[in-house]
Amino acid sequence: QRHKFWETQPVGQFKDIGNPTLPEGPIEPPTPLSEVKQEPYNLPNLYEWVTCDIHDEQMCDEIYTLLANNYVEDDENMFRFNYSKEFLRWALQPPGYFTAWHIGVRVKTSKKMVAFITGIPARIRVRDEVVNMAEINFLCVHKKLRTKRLAPVMIKEVTRRVHLENIWQAAYTAGVILPTPVATCQYWHRSLNPKKLIDVGFSRLGARMTMSRTIKLYKLPESTVTPGFRKMEIHDVPAVTRLIRNYLSQFIVAPDFDENDVEHWLLPRENVVDSYLVESPETHEVTDFCSFYTLPSSILGNPNYSTLKAAYSFYNVSTATPLLQLMNDALIVAKQKDYDVFNALDVMQNESFLKELKFGPGDGKLHYYLYNYRVRHALKSSELGLVLL
Numbered sequence: 110q111r112h113k114f115w116e117t118q119p120v121g122q123f124k125d126i127g128n129p130t131l132p133e134g135p136i137e138p139p140t141p142l143s144e145v146k147q148e149p150y151n152l153p154n155l156y157e158w159v160t161c162d163i164h165d166e167q168m169c170d171e172i173y174t175l176l177a178n179n180y181v182e183d184d185e186n187m188f189r190f191n192y193s194k195e196f197l198r199w200a201l202q203p204p205g206y207f208t209a210w211h212i213g214v215r216v217k218t219s220k221k222m223v224a225f226i227t228g229i230p231a232r233i234r235v236r237d238e239v240v241n242m243a244e245i246n247f248l249c250v251h252k253k254l255r256t257k258r259l260a261p262v263m264i265k266e267v268t269r270r271v272h273l274e275n276i277w278q279a280a281y282t283a284g285v286i287l288p289t290p291v292a293t294c295q296y297w298h299r300s301l302n303p304k305k306l307i308d309v310g311f312s313r314l315g316a317r318m319t320m321s322r323t324i325k326l327y328k329l330p331e332s333t334v335t336p337g338f339r340k341m342e343i344h345d346v347p348a349v350t351r352l353i354r355n356y357l358s359q360f361i362v363a364p365d366f367d368e369n370d371v372e373h374w375l376l377p378r379e380n381v382v383d384s385y386l387v388e389s390p391e392t393h394e395v396t397d398f399c400s401f402y403t404l405p406s407s408i409l410g411n412p413n414y415s416t417l418k419a420a421y422s423f424y425n426v427s428t429a430t431p432l433l434q435l436m437n438d439a440l441i442v443a444k445q446k447d448y449d450v451f452n453a454l455d456v457m458q459n460e461s462f463l464k465e466l467k468f469g470p471g472d473g474k475l476h477y478y479l480y481n482y483r484v485r486h487a488l489k490s491s492e493l494g495l496v497l498l
């Protein structure tokens with residue numbers, strides 16, 4: 110019964126692992142658009158599809174609430190992602206987005222939103238092939254409807270709508286193992302507010318450690334140390350695009366960002382995404398870049414705290430400032446902005462700073478997947494240059 114659905118899909122199958130005869134690249138060829146199913150898949154009788162215009166305040170509210178109450182929790186069900194409305198509008202409206210790929214399921218009678226799944230277009234390079242893909246995210250089924258096998262039909266429906274736009278590949282992540290991970294990443298956490306993290310059960314007091322010793326251990330300078338370190342601004346887009354395109358070229362899988370993408374994904378947006386760069390005081394050249402996105406978590410069942418304010422490492426480039434120093438400045442800014450914790454995956458060159466900057470390993474892994482694209486063998490996480498929201 111395991112993976113009954115995924116064994117029917119064009120994804121790397123476990124039985125194919127290590128089979129050298131299977132070529133890297135698309136698993137199935139594109140279908141002629143006339144042969145793509147024109148009408149939506151059938152839902153169980155009580156439910157109907159709804160195309161969600163995230164720009165509409167009331168619709169955005171319904172999606173926010175569905176996710177806030179039913180989306181991903183940590184393994185111990187102590188925390189649940191609490192994506193903000195402005196974050197969702199940012200995440201779902203990149204250049205070239207399709208409203209039709211923001212798909213809700215609601216109860217026909219009550220019109221209550223009970224499930225959601227999204228796609229956004231992205232150009233993703235795999236080795237030296239730039240592929241038009243859909244990034245699939247926010248798959249969420251209401252807790253009370255989990256046994257109704259809604260996820261497979263939702264995945265087929267978003268796939269159908271992506272096919273109608275002549276896109277045949279996708280990228281997605283999951284905390285669970287499905288056929289077949291293209292890379293498996295470990296996540297790490299850097300305490301910024303250790304007392305709160307311990308009070309809410311996110312962290313535990315180390316052995317032979319007192320609370321005051323722990324607070325001292327994670328203490329950071331009041332201000333950043335790198336000369337020329339400043340917030341990114343709109344006029345920096347061309348320079349940051351050059352910097353990040355060059356940096357990402359070293360990874361096997363990475364986004365193929367152009368200036369429009371950089372302007373959308375990396376320009377600071379309050380409470381959504383923060384980005385900083387180093388402009389050399391002498392030459393005024395942009396030499397380094399760091400960024401993190403804001404994804405709070407609801408704290409489930411704690412009398413004193415309701416929200417964990419978390420920063421998630423996004424894209425970081427160092428060409429002149431040591432990455433260690435650049436990321437320490439990112440930690441300092443996050444602390445200044447009252448974040449409780451700074452999270453990072455061991456992707457790109459992150460491993461080079463995680464331990465030294467006092468990140469601790471998380472208790473789970475994040476698996477990356479490609480749909481209808483075979484990668485001969487799983488990548489090391491350091492060969493991955495893609496961070497999904």
Ligand SMILES: COc1cccc(CC(=N)NC(=O)c2cccnc2OC2CCNCC2)c1
Pocket residue numbers: 181182183184188189190282284296297404406417421452453454471473475497498
């Ligand atoms: C602390 O609150 C949590 C609430 C829900 C789940 C988790 C654990 C977890 N699953 N974390 C991650 O997936 C994760 C850890 C570090 C960096 N990015 C991550 O996930 C991102 C990227 C994938 N989509 C969710 C956000 C933690």
